[in-house]
Amino acid sequence: MSTPLPSQYARDKLSTLLRALRSGTGLTSAEAARRAGFSQSKLSKIENGALLPSYADGESLCRAYGATVEQRDEVLDLLKVLHDELESARVILRRGAHRKQQVYARVEAETVEYRDLQVAYVSGLLQTADYMRRMASLVMTPADRERQVAARVARQHVLDDETKRFTFVMTEGALRWRAGSATMMAAQVEHVIEVSRRSNVEVGIVPWRVEAPPGLMPGHEVHIYDDRMVIVGIQTATATIQDPRDIDVYLQLFASVKAIAVFGDEGRSELERIAADYRDCES
Numbered sequence: 615m616s617t618p619l620p621s622q623y624a625r626d627k628l629s630t631l632l633r634a635l636r637s638g639t640g641l642t643s644a645e646a647a648r649r650a651g652f653s654q655s656k657l658s659k660i661e662n663g664a665l666l667p668s669y670a671d672g673e674s675l676c677r678a679y680g681a682t683v684e685q686r687d688e689v690l691d692l693l694k695v696l697h698d699e700l701e702s703a704r705v706i707l708r709r710g711a712h713r714k715q716q717v718y719a720r721v722e723a724e725t726v727e728y729r730d731l732q733v734a735y736v737s738g739l740l741q742t743a744d745y746m747r748r749m750a751s752l753v754m755t756p757a758d759r760e761r762q763v764a765a766r767v768a769r770q771h772v773l774d775d776e777t778k779r780f781t782f783v784m785t786e787g788a789l790r791w792r793a794g795s796a797t798m799m800a801a802q803v804e805h806v807i808e809v810s811r812r813s814n815v816e817v818g819i820v821p822w823r824v825e826a827p828p829g830l831m832p833g834h835e836v837h838i839y840d841d842r843m844v845i846v847g848i849q850t851a852t853a854t855i856q857d858p859r860d861i862d863v864y865l866q867l868f869a870s871v872k873a874i875a876v877f878g879d880e881g882r883s884e885l886e887r888i889a890a891d892y893r894d895c896e897s
Contacts, residue, residue, distance in 0.1 A: 624692050625663050625666070625696060627692055628663075628692040628693070628696070629660070629663040631685075631688060631689060631692070632660060632689070635679040635681055636661075636679060638679070639678075639679050639680065641678070643657050643658060646675070646678055649677075650674040650677075651674055652671070657675075666696055666697070668693075668697075669693055669697070672690060673686075690857065690858075690859070694857040697856040721839055722739075722769065722772045723772060724839075725778065725839040725840055726777070728778065728780050728839060728840075729781045729783075729836075729868050730781070730782045730783070730835075730836070730837050731783050731784075731836040731837075731867070731871055732785070733784075733832050733834070733835065734787070734788055734834075735749065735793065736784065736789065736793075736806065737782045737784060738769070739769065739780070739782070740782060740805065740806050740809055741766065741802070742802050742805050743763050744794065745798065745802045746762070746763045746766050747759060747763055748798070749793055750763070773809065773812065773814070773815060776813060776814045777814075778814060779814055779816075780815045781815075781816045781818070781872070782815070782816065782817045783817075783819075783820065783868070783871050783872050784817075784819060785820045785822075786819060786820060786821050786822045786884070786888065787822065789802075789803055789885070789888050790822075790888065796893070797896055800889050800892035800893045803888050806885055810881065810882060810885070811882075817877065817885075818872055818875030818876060818877045819881045819884045820871065820874055820876075824874050826874060830871065830874075834846055834847060834848055836864055836868060838861075838864055838868060841865065842856065842861070843855065843861070844860070844861050846864075
């Protein structure tokens with residue numbers, strides 16, 4: 615007999631816990647749903663494990679049931695297991711890296727405020743096609759690589775939507791990593807300068823000479839979609855985070871790094887300095 619996945623255990627436990635919390639209050643499902651702000655049908659599906667509640671739904675039910683802090687934390691911890699996702703890089707490549715880019719494009723289309731922190735390389739929405747090709751996985755076929763590049767370039771059209779706000783913060787080291795020739799890197803930095811002039815885009819640079827406050831050592835890229843989701847990438851996987859408590863941690867991290875970055879004309883001066891260094895390497 616096969617063993618249920620950990621997520622199935624979490625789903626069953628969540629359903630049992632929510633039913634027990636309602637039972638403890640003596641509320642009917644109709645009254646509990648009304649207090650939580652949604653339909654009885656929705657509550658029934660949640661309690662039967664047919665519908666995964668959002669974090670907001672979980673918070674609403676806990677308030678309706680007068681849950682203790684410990685009970686609320688248990689509900690949110692179970693939702694964290696069920697909502698957060700860790701996707702292997704091998705799986706992404708096997709399915710087609712361009713498909714993952716299309717998923718990101720849909721998420722970005724639904725996002726009003728996008729915040730991006732990079733410590734190792736240029737932010738994806740700011741990359742040139744040549745830079746993208748150099749950053750692509752070596753295990754890709756040439757055809758897969760071009761499909762991925764096309765999908766990544768298509769994602770950048772989201773920057774044209776002036777109802778959205780984009781804030782990019784990069785360390786100088788991210789721009790100094792020689793992903794390709796000096797000519798290619800100079801063009802890449804100049805492209806960042808060009809995009810930074812858009813009215814709905816902010817680009818911040820943390821110059822190498824700036825001393826970071828104690829304890830501020832971001833170890834990986836961070837992509838924040840409004841205040842509802844964070845995606846972080848490591849070498850072998852991509853994690854999708856939706857727990858509000860964890861999102862707050864990343865919002866604070868982003869704000870702390872943003873505070874030591876330079877923007878606007880001062881930021882563009884730093885970028886021009888980096889581009890000039892690359893152009894000097896060409897001669």
